[in-house]
Amino acid sequence: MPQPIPLKDHEKEKHLVNRRLLACAALVFSLCAVLVGRLYVLQVLQHDQQSAVSENNRVHVLPIAPERGLIYDRNGVVLADNKPSFDLTITRERTGGNSAKVLDTLTQVLGLNEDDRKQFDKDLRRGRKPFEPVTLIVGLSEEQIALVAVNQFRLPGLEVEPQFIREYPLGAHFAHSVGYVGRINEKEAKVVDSTEYRGTQSIGKTGIERFYESQLHGHVGYEEVETNAQGRVMRMLNRKAPTPGQDIVLTLDARLQVAAEKALGDRRGSVVVLDPANGDVLAMVSNPSFDPNLFVKGISFKQYAQLRDSIDRPLFNRVLRGLYAPGSTVKPEVAIAGLDSGVITPGSRVFDPGYYELPNYAHKYRNWNRSGDGWVDMYTAIMRSNDTYFYDLAHKLGIDRLHDYMAEFGLGQKVSLDMFEEAAGLMPSAQWKRATRRQAWFPGETLILGIGQGYMQVTPLQLAQATSLLASKGVWHRPHLAMTVGGDAPVDPHPMPDIVLHDKHAWDQVSQGMQMVMHDPRGIARAAAAGAQYRIAGKSGTAQVVAIKQGERYNRDKTLERHRDNALFVGFAPADHPAVVVAVMIENGEAGGRVAGPVVREVMDAYLLDEQGHLKPEYAGAVPPRTTPHT
Structure with missing residues (x-):
């Protein structure tokens, strides 16, 4: 015996649909209320704070290292000079969160050893400010520059930057008197002025280079730049030139x-x-x-x-x-x-x-x-x-x-x-x-x-x-x-009788x-x-x-x-x-x-x-x- 065909209850379905529409409308209203409330908090109650955060994300202050003062003998012979160099730097925020992978790739591309790889990690762990580059290699060869350029798509966050590095034209002749500079180590990084030495990689280690470090170093400059969401510099807003270090004329002949x-x-x-x-x-x-x-x-x-x-x-x-x-x-x-x-x-x-x-x-x-x-x-x-x-x-x-x-x-x-x-x-x-x-x-x-x-x-x-x-x-x-430091003769603070x-x-x-x-x-x-x-x-x-x-x-x-x-x-x-x-x-x-x-x-x-x-x-x-x- 055939079953009866059920008839639709249109009234019941109407009430069901209306209830669902009301529930959705309530949910949408609630979400809109939360969104409006959050916008009110961010734009009204926390306006000053969020504006500062936004500005900091948009505008960065990049240090400009000063040029180190030169050292001469009493007759004008250069004993410590500055020569141009191309350094390899990394900015962690531009590596896409894969700085370790980038460093591994760099090690492979340049054919470096495990000690160099460990040194990269050590350099990257040092304290720094956001978007501040860290120097990995000083004085790249032409071949290394070419390898980095060819593999740039595999090395996000890495850049080749021109710098000045110390050079001693007379080599061993004045090693014990003039001394030498070297890369700032962890112990020195804790005691130097973190503001003055932003962007500076070297510091006087021995001799005149160390004794007159503050005079030779100079004062750091800076650039205020605007960046996009990926950290790329869009334009420069302000610039203060660095003050170069003072030249020193020695009594040595x-x-x-x-x-x-x-x-x-x-x-x-x-x-x-x-x-x-x-x-x-x-x-x-x-x-x-x-x-x-x-x-x-x-x-x-x-x-x-x-x-x-x-x-x-x-x-x-x-x-x-x-x-x-x-x-x-x-x-x-x-x-x-x-x-x-x-x-x-x-x-x-x-x-x-x-x-x-x-x-x-x-x-x-x-x-x-x-x-x-x-x-x-x-x-x-x-x-x-x-x-x-x-x-x-x-x-x-x-x-x-x-x-x-x-x-x-x-x-x-x-x-x-x-x-x-x-x-x-x-x-x-x-x-x-x-x-x-x-x-x-x-x-x-x-x-x-x-x-x-x-x-x-x-x-x-x-x-x-x-x-x-x-x-x-x-x-x-x-x-x-020292005969003169910045043109002035040094003064004995404690003269002997x-x-x-x-x-x-x-x-x-x-x-x-x-x-x-x-x-x-x-x-x-x-x-x-x-x-x-x-x-x-x-x-x-x-x-x-x-x-x-x-x-x-x-x-x-x-x-x-x-x-x-x-x-x-x-x-x-x-x-x-x-x-x-x-x-x-x-x-x-x-x-x-x-x-x-x-x-x-x-x-x-x-x-x-x-x-x-x-x-x-x-x-x-x-x-x-x-x-x-x-x-």
Whole structure:
């Protein structure tokens, strides 16, 4: 039996449709109300805040790094320059959130190693502001630039930007004085002014580059730019040009520096050349040296390890940080102490049998000349570098007076004006020994201090400054490298007091003894002064590196090369109107007069003689050599 066909209930369907329409209308109304409410909050209640956020998303401030100041020698030779470079930078916000993938692609495209990839991550993690680029590679090669350009579609957020980087045209010649710049590390990034160093990748690490960093760096500039939603720059709204760093003119003479290096040769050591009239450092050699250009772009681990681990220590600044026993080079200062304190006169004599004995002590303190020099006065004692005479003088002075006089000459303290790396050295005293070693001071320690041995340690710069004070008759001028900074001469904030003697003739008396070292037929460095057109005042020194037992003699054949004595020599010329002071230290050179003396003479010739080998007119007037002392 067929089923009845159901009829539609149109009324019921109408009510159902109406209910659904009402529900949809209510939902739409509610959503519209929420939207209107949200728009009210954003546009009315939070108008100022959201406007600022919108502006920040649209307008960005990009830093413009200042150009670093140049460094010149006293004659205008460029020692530190800026050269154009193309650097690779990345802006994380423009990588589409795939910075890691972009860096992986970059590593593959340029054929870099895993260490480079890790360094990229390290650079990217450093603190920065949004849309601020981070430098990944400094100094791209032409091939690398081409590879980045060809693969630009795979490297979003990466850009090649022109920059200036540091260059040292004379390389290793001034590595220890001018110093070098390097990439800012994490430790430095935490202490530098984050505003001033926005956009700057390098900072002074050593030497003048570090000491005058704030003057050389300059002040950062900026650009206000408008960007689109993808971060691409649409137009520039405002620009403030950066202030370039100040140029610095150094007291160094590039020609004299090269001459001093040539005189020293390939031996480990140092040469310091000063102008006693004003403290100008004319040359400063620490050998061996290194190429500072290696550090500008970031030195490789392998290259740095080779420099750091070298037994010859090329990174070590011997002039400022090397601590050495001065040996007999301080005997002139000890003589000044004896004359000024009234302990001796120039004619005071001591008999030298080849050794010295303290009263009631059997220990013999040997003179370098084991056979002795017989009766010696002060002049002969300086000329012959007689240890016995200075043992006796040191004993008469006592440790307290000896310490105080040596301190006046700058020994055992920092003496420079603008060399932050300088070590203080050590001028020991009884109080120092009690405080550091909790031991009493012994008379024998005073004796060996009188010949520049024992606990005393000085830097070559301190030795040069002490000699400069002898040349200037006690007038203090701190050694300095900067002649002008931004056109202005540096000022000494803590000037040292001049050395004032009871009898100013003592300066000339000691100078005469030093001249006899060079010009008397018995002088121990007479060979170094042979044929000189000017008169030289000098003093040699041979300082022990390792102790020798009582009664034993120094035997070079049985001594390791690096345990042999250091050779030192100091001097100034022309002796009657000093224009130049030279201090030379040669590690394990053994004989100060024979090995270091000729280096001093060669440097003095380079400074005082013209290209034809004649004494320059301004230094003519040196008196003919004298061989007998005067009082």
